[in-house]
Amino acid sequence: xxxxxxSTRDRIVTAATSLIMERGYDKTTMRAIAERAExxxxxxxxxxxxxxxxxxxxxxxxxxxxxxxxxAAMDGVTSFSKRLDACFxxxxxxxxxxxxxxxxxxxxxxVPSSPLSPFSxxxxxxxxxxxxxxxDMIDGxxxxxxxxxxQALPDLLWSVQMLITLGWVQDLSPGQRVTRTxxxxxxxxxxxxxxxxxxxxxxxxxxxxLEGLAxxxxxxxxxxxxxx
Amino acid sequence: xxxxxxSTRDRIVTAATSLIMERGYDKTTMRAIAERAExxxxxxxxxxxxxxxxxxxxxxxxxxxxxxxxxAAMDGVTSFSKRLDACFxxxxxxxxxxxxxxxxxxxxxxVPSSPLSPFSxxxxxxxxxxxxxxxDMIDGxxxxxxxxxxQALPDLLWSVQMLITLGWVQDLSPGQRVTRTxxxxxxxxxxxxxxxxxxxxxxxxxxxxLEGLAxxxxxxxxxxxxxx
DNA sequence: GCGGCGACTTGAACACGTTCAGATTCGGTG
DNA sequence: CACCGAATCTGAACGTGTTCAAGTCGCCGC
Numbered sequence: 395x396x397x398x399x400x401s402t403r404d405r406i407v408t409a410a411t412s413l414i415m416e417r418g419y420d421k422t423t424m425r426a427i428a429e430r431a432e433x434x435x436x437x438x439x440x441x442x443x444x445x446x447x448x449x450x451x452x453x454x455x456x457x458x459x460x461x462x463x464x465x466a467a468m469d470g471v472t473s474f475s476k477r478l479d480a481c482f483x484x485x486x487x488x489x490x491x492x493x494x495x496x497x498x499x500x501x502x503x504x505v506p507s508s509p510l511s512p513f514s515x516x517x518x519x520x521x522x523x524x525x526x527x528x529x530d531m532i533d534g535x536x537x538x539x540x541x542x543x544x545q546a547l548p549d550l551l552w553s554v555q556m557l558i559t560l561g562w563v564q565d566l567s568p569g570q571r572v573t574r575t576x577x578x579x580x581x582x583x584x585x586x587x588x589x590x591x592x593x594x595x596x597x598x599x600x601x602x603x604l605e606g607l608a609x610x611x612x613x614x615x616x617x618x619x620x621x622x
Numbered sequence: 623x624x625x626x627x628x629s630t631r632d633r634i635v636t637a638a639t640s641l642i643m644e645r646g647y648d649k650t651t652m653r654a655i656a657e658r659a660e661x662x663x664x665x666x667x668x669x670x671x672x673x674x675x676x677x678x679x680x681x682x683x684x685x686x687x688x689x690x691x692x693x694a695a696m697d698g699v700t701s702f703s704k705r706l707d708a709c710f711x712x713x714x715x716x717x718x719x720x721x722x723x724x725x726x727x728x729x730x731x732x733v734p735s736s737p738l739s740p741f742s743x744x745x746x747x748x749x750x751x752x753x754x755x756x757x758d759m760i761d762g763x764x765x766x767x768x769x770x771x772x773q774a775l776p777d778l779l780w781s782v783q784m785l786i787t788l789g790w791v792q793d794l795s796p797g798q799r800v801t802r803t804x805x806x807x808x809x810x811x812x813x814x815x816x817x818x819x820x821x822x823x824x825x826x827x828x829x830x831x832l833e834g835l836a837x838x839x840x841x842x843x844x845x846x847x848x849x850x
Numbered sequence: 851g852c853g854g855c856g857a858c859t860t861g862a863a864c865a866c867g868t869t870c871a872g873a874t875t876c877g878g879t880g
Numbered sequence: 881c882a883c884c885g886a887a888t889c890t891g892a893a894c895g896t897g898t899t900c901a902a903g904t905c906g907c908c909g910c
Binding site: 651652653663664667672673 | 895896897898899900
């Protein structure tokens, strides 16, 4: 029964994932991973570049679980505010499970040159999943807004999500209650803001913000082109 | 002439600082620091808890230099927008010097339980310096705004500054041109936003935002009280 | 002078992530 | 079967941050 369909590679990543969830990232040693996976220490380095690479799997897991929860919660709901809230809540609920290792993960993810950066190529699958979640959320909603803004919205909301994560990690209140409180208020606030911003007097502000976003985006693309 | 007034402690921190600036944080070994400071490896651990503690000094250096530049640039200027911009530019100019080690520093600072967290007690001196910079900036300006908002503004601007840092580290464009472009637009935008927000229809939004800020602040205080 | 105590210093030793030169396995070819 | 080359695997060894038991020094009370 055991070790039937599981290749060495899978065994290692399984061992790493379970150990990291049990003890945390720092206290999980490569030797312990190798032992649980029943391979030598050297073999783990044959399949993976290093310890960091062994946490890549977490991203996709979190993205998938968030999307599943969100789409379930959005079923039959058309209110933009409520759909957005469902996405945020889904993300918070999913993240909660990984809170014990969040510090270590963020510490790795914050380094721009790391493959674990949320902007990296390796993170693209997870990132795209989140973006499609927000696209679905918007498309199924009653949101009425400027088409340029609508187009930029998934990126913007993904950025908001990243900032939420940042605050959530810093939030040491029990159960991250502060962050949850703020996040619960966020969807209605953003929803109202988007309605408000349709009015003519806000044109310059919207233009300003969208232009800023465009600068960031092209900056990122040209960098990718140069290939740092 | 040498080693006249310099205690062992100072020699170590000097050696560490210079080596980190030369080679970066990761490539600076504790053994190299001990060697340059002309002490044994063990002694460095007698005076400092570990490698991380040796970068504490950078915070205050950056804060002091930023304040100096900002107050020079604000001299005689009363326009809020221009004074704010002076602070932002001062911070960017100062940070530039430390860009090579920014990744490592941020990676350490992002961990909430670390003494290097910008919210930690150990970081208070640097944080207070920045806050006083923004207080001076506001007090010497022609800003007219709600008194509650005025009171919250230093904290808000410090948070903005943290977010700028975050983006600046992620910004891989040459010379961090993207961040500089965004930051250059930020002061006028925020200034206009603050004017706009004085109008009656925006009351609920301001209240919302200030209440959110209050939640975060009290959350932080109660945490400090419990003493995690 | 002497004993002792606290501040300071030391380098060996530990556990860790990582590397590497070689050993082993295995599918295919003559 | 014999042999080869590539894929896979191995554990010793390296450099690192950190710990610690032991050593050294200076000063105070007697």
